Amino acid sequence: MTTFRYSAYDGEGRLKRGRLDGASSEAALRELALQGLVVVEIAAEERRKRALGRPLSLASHVLFCKSLSAYLKSGLPVTEALEMLRRQTPDRRLGEAYGALLEGVQGGRRLGTAMRDQAVFREGLIGMVESGESSGSLVEILVKGAEVYRAEQQLRRKVQSALVYPAVMVVVGLGVIAFLLTYVVPRLTALFSDIGQALPVPTRILLALSAGAQALWIPLLLGTLVLLLLVQRGRVKVKLPFMRGLRERIALSLVFSHLSTLVSSGIPLVQAIQMTAPMDGDRERWKDVAQGVREGYRFAQSLERQGSFPEDVVYVVRIGEMGSELPEALERVAENSWETAESQMERLASLVEPLLILFLGGAVGFVVVAILLPIFDLSGLVK
Numbered sequence: 001m002t003t004f005r006y007s008a009y010d011g012e013g014r015l016k017r018g019r020l021d022g023a024s025s026e027a028a029l030r031e032l033a034l035q036g037l038v039v040v041e042i043a044a045e046e047r048r049k050r051a052l053g054r055p056l057s058l059a060s061h062v063l064f065c066k067s068l069s070a071y072l073k074s075g076l077p078v079t080e081a082l083e084m085l086r087r088q089t090p091d092r093r094l095g096e097a098y099g100a101l102l103e104g105v106q107g108g109r110r111l112g113t114a115m116r117d118q119a120v121f122r123e124g125l126i127g128m129v130e131s132g133e134s135s136g137s138l139v140e141i142l143v144k145g146a147e148v149y150r151a152e153q154q155l156r157r158k159v160q161s162a163l164v165y166p167a168v169m170v171v172v173g174l175g176v177i178a179f180l181l182t183y184v185v186p187r188l189t190a191l192f193s194d195i196g197q198a199l200p201v202p203t204r205i206l207l208a209l210s211a212g213a214q215a216l217w218i219p220l221l222l223g224t225l226v227l228l229l230l231v232q233r234g235r236v237k238v239k240l241p242f243m244r245g246l247r248e249r250i251a252l253s254l255v256f257s258h259l260s261t262l263v264s265s266g267i268p269l270v271q272a273i274q275m276t277a278p279m280d281g282d283r284e285r286w287k288d289v290a291q292g293v294r295e296g297y298r299f300a301q302s303l304e305r306q307g308s309f310p311e312d313v314v315y316v317v318r319i320g321e322m323g324s325e326l327p328e329a330l331e332r333v334a335e336n337s338w339e340t341a342e343s344q345m346e347r348l349a350s351l352v353e354p355l356l357i358l359f360l361g362g363a364v365g366f367v368v369v370a371i372l373l374p375i376f377d378l379s380g381l382v383k
Helices: 027-034 060-075 078-088 092-106 113-119 125-133 139-195 203-231 239-265 269-279 284-294 301-308 312-322 325-382
Strands: 002-009 014-020 038-044
Touching: 002 027, 027 038, 027 312, 060 078, 060 092, 060 139, 078 092, 092 113, 113 125, 125 139, 125 239, 125 269, 139 203, 139 239, 139 269, 139 325, 203 325, 239 269, 239 325, 269 284, 284 301, 312 325
Parallel strands: none
Antiparallel strands: 002 014, 002 038
């Protein structure tokens, strides 16, 4: 939607100036003509996005949809609802977003246009709100949006909780190994050098590792912290080969869940695909799918022609299109993909945990054996 500034005369010959949102200047002219105005000047208004920092979190999106829908359902106008939310919210950034939205709506913009100006809301939610405003179902759209973003939030929490235990095991195990290499082994180095005979190969390897750890522990620690920070901020992505299928199923669950919501809200399929594509790590394949739909192929045909989507996904979408139940089919694909991902996470957890225990136990066992071998040799010399 574009905001247009206009000057027009009403039926009594009075000059009026104002703003109007429209898909094009022709659409804006038709809307003004329906209001009985004779337009003498109209021009698109250049809008600057008001930077409010990084995009809002999933939790903020859920709170926004849930709170605003509740106030609108009670009969409050959008401006009064935004004013109350701005005063009541404990989140400073969300309060700033409410204030910016209120300013935009009071200035004559629609809520969806004002949200687009702030650059902190997800493109999918903006499209849903614009569709809801056009169809008069804004409250229902916001309720559905709250449900979708809450489901995505729960999904991400489940994935994170599944990774906590292996991550804790790795950190503890590496911490024990680092303690042995930097504190225990150096205290035994003098004893090993006094033996006066060749040390066993495991001991020599351990001493070399210990010397390297003592010399490089500061750069290694700083490098690890920087890497963790980059991973947390999304600058660096760690992709493990055995996680590929799991990542794809989680991405499909997110994309198709949001696609179902957008399509059922009245947003065209091509536009909905473009909105949800960033949720997939391989967003380029969705460009091919959108192009196929744009060329006249059915959605299932476009997925099949692209070639990287599982057969069960294509099959369910095809059945939904044949029965004119595409939104329901997309929701079923999302549910099936999540169930598959959940079972894969359970199998992966049952496999990874013993492997981690075996690896960390082997590493600690190697350190212990490498320390004890020369001590056993020394006790044999004493006898």
